Each structure stands twice: as structure tokens, then as C-alpha cells.
Amino acid sequence: MALSTSQFDIRYVVTDRRLPPSLAFAHQHAASSVGRLEVTDGLTKLWQESLAPLWRERSGAVAGLTTREVWHCLAEQARSQSRRTVVLQQHDVAADQPYPLVSWIIV
Numbered sequence: 001m002a003l004s005t006s007q008f009d010i011r012y013v014v015t016d017r018r019l020p021p022s023l024a025f026a027h028q029h030a031a032s033s034v035g036r037l038e039v040t041d042g043l044t045k046l047w048q049e050s051l052a053p054l055w056r057e058r059s060g061a062v063a064g065l066t067t068r069e070v071w072h073c074l075a076e077q078a079r080s081q082s083r084r085t086v087v088l089q090q091h092d093v094a095a096d097q098p099y100p101l102v103s104w105i106i107v
Contacts, residue, residue, distance in 0.1 A: 008086075008105055011054055012037050014046070014064030014074070021091065021101060025065035037062075039070050047077050055081035061107040065091070067099040078106045 013029055016022045016039045026036055037046050054060050055078065062078075064071065068090075075085050087105040 008061040008063070008107060009059065010034050010063050010105070011060035012050060012062045014039060014062060014066055014070075016040060016066050016070065019066070019097075019101065022065045025103060029063055039066060043070070043073055047074070051077070052081065055083055061086075061105055063103070063105045065101060065103040068102050069099060071102050071104050075104075075106060083107060 010029065012035045013026045014037045015026045018040065035050070037050055039046065051062060051074070054062070062074075064074075066074075071085075071088070078084065083106050085104055085106050087103070089103045091101040091103065093099075093101050
């Protein structure tokens with residue numbers, strides 16, 4: 001089942017360039033006005049420079065297709081800004097992929 005982002009004001013799509021499904025997700029869901037945040041650039045940097053300021057303004061949602069661990073870290077940080085995950089879907093992964101992948105939306 002495909003993740004529907006149309007009902008949310010998506011401001012950023014979080015990707016992991018090591019995971020081809022993550023890049024495909026970004027290409028599919030990122031409109032021209034949506035920024036792409038790359039987890040391999042550092043979660044702390046991503047949080048401090050993009051997500052915390054966005055959520056302090058009380059606007060916008062963030063979507064992504066990442067490992068479950070990355071989503072969990074971002075979801076915990078989002079809670080500190082009174083944000084929550086509204087969509088979470090696990091994806092089938094190849095046998096050589098050691099970590100489960102999930103698509104998600106945090107509002």
C-alpha cells in the first residue's frame with residue numbers, strides 16, 4: 001500500500017542515500033517546494049538546523065522512508081516539540097538489508 005501524503009502539508013522529506021527505496025520515496029513524494037533532508041549528513045544537524053525550527057513555528061509535516069531506528073530517533077525528538085507520528089508503515093526489504101525500513105509522517 002502506497003503512502004498518501006496529499007492530506008498533509010509536507011515541508012521536508014527525510015532520505016537515506018544508502019537506501020535506494022528511500023531515494024525513490026523522496027522522488028515520488030517531494031513537490032518542488034519540499035526540502036530534502038539527508039540522514040547521512042547527521043541527525044543532530046538535521047534536527048537543529050531544519051526540524052526544530054520548523055516545529056517551533058508550529059507548521060508543517062515531515063515524511064520519510066528510513067530505517068526504523070532513524071524514524072524512532074526523529075519521533076522521540078518530535079515529541080519534545082509536541083509532534084507525533086500519524087502514519088507508520090513497514091516495508092518489505094531484501095534479505096541483504098539488515099534493518100527494517102519504514103515510511104512515516106510526523107505532524
